[in-house]
Amino acid sequence: MIQVRALSKLYGKKSVVEDVTVDIQPRKITSFIGPNGAGKSTLLSMVSRLLDSDTGEVLIDKSDVKKMKSNEFAKKVSILKQSNYMNVRLTIRELVSFGRFPYSKGRLTEEDERIVDQSLEYMHLTEMQNSFLDELSGGQRQRAFIAMVIAQDTEYILLDEPLNNLDMKHSVQIMKILRRLVDELGKTVVIVLHDINFASVYSDRIVAMKDGKVVKDGPTEEIIESSALKEIYDMDIPIQKMDGCRICVYFSS
């Protein structure tokens, strides 16, 4: 379990994350939602050690993140950020092989190759594994990066707005894959989302943030609800139930 305890981050005098305490349940998809600038990405960056926190602590399976060895941490938690600009030209397979770095330090064993093959298969990338990343569409690239994270084989997978710049088809594709990762492989997925309907349809739990604080935290049904959403977004959002999904109709409110 990931436990965030009284975590804060200041940029100058402005606090972006303020005294956040939240538990991430294992083997579930937890979505972070909230308006722009609510501190969702910052929180995720601190949990994954991309950013130092100012006060508070993050515990992963009861051990303090700051005290863990970089390499051990990389076998437990992986993070995928929004932008993945790279200075080098890599093929999909080379990128996915990097996911094995925490285990093999660049010298792939047969076991590593097998896991890379599986990850490519899982993301339906086997046929184009030798294409270069800069020749791919946004959706294919995103899938390649997710394949790398799968090859990294961590218990916890954190994704910062993985649906950014993707069309509907690819967004649905990625969300279904994340669902499978949880249901079939028993991973714990934490994801920052902008589209609350994706959060509503695919996640088990939702954490809503606003002005650096957690305002709501609970199972999806409790959060996707007009009064709760009013508190988060300051908007009156009607909810429609369709085929068992709760859809927020926020376009005209």
Added chain:
Amino acid sequence: MRNSVKLTILALIAAGACAIYLFHDLNGSYGYALPKRTIKVLGMVLTGVTIAYATVVFQTITHNKILTPSIMGLDSLYMLLQTLIIFFLGSGHMIIVNKQVNFLLSVVVMIVFALLLYKFLFKKGSQPIYFLLLVGIIVGTFFSSISTFFQVLIDPNEFQIVQDKMFASFNNINSDLVWLAIALVSLVMIYAWRFLKYLDVLSLGRDTAINLGVPYDSIVKKMLVIVAIFISISTGLVGPITFFGLIVANLSYQFFKTYKHTTLITGAILMSVIALVGGQWVVERVFTFSTTLSVIINFIGGVYFIYLLLKERKAA
């Protein structure tokens, strides 16, 4: 062509260049000319190794393929140091005449400066590396301005000595220095060996590198120290020549088209050896010393740099 084949071919050409330099027109002067040439070749190989290594590593940690480590201001510091010594103590002073003393002093001053700069900048947790580069540019410009100020005031005859120091030269490499430098570089290389595997991951960017378990801040700091040591050694040995690194590093990227640093660095080192030893041979035999190698390098390097800028602009 496989990269290992390319590396082998480069290694053969490099060995050939060294052999030609050593044995062409030797006229049986095994006792006099051969040892002298050997020292020169060793000096050039050492310069090639340090410059190529430092530049490739520096470009990887800064994620920028048109930067050279000279941006940190070490070359300017070297020139300032030499100018100040000649201005205040005169060109006949032991520190200028005695090559060993001059070398050790320059290297120590440059390394101490780099360490102080890093210490100061990294005091408050992790600063973005571009902050370091900006401070480097400012400090470097400051050093150059002070040097120019003293060079204007200096006695014209003394200025000749200063001018000699401005251009890299392989014509007066001292044999004791070469052995000392080889020992230093080998020690650092052995230390740096275990970090080589991290470089491949570093080129994926900071976030991905941390995600894959690279202790990013500590590796970057160690690499910067190694770069500073290598640049200091090569500058102390032959003078300012960091621009050369830009050429060989980029040629190596283009030639090998890989992300593997063992290949990239080895390739860049072999290319530097070919360019330096081959170039020096041409300077000595074809131009009969009417020009220096660093002038040729700066000319070719400048043209190549403009080409790179135009290419990067098109790619962006």
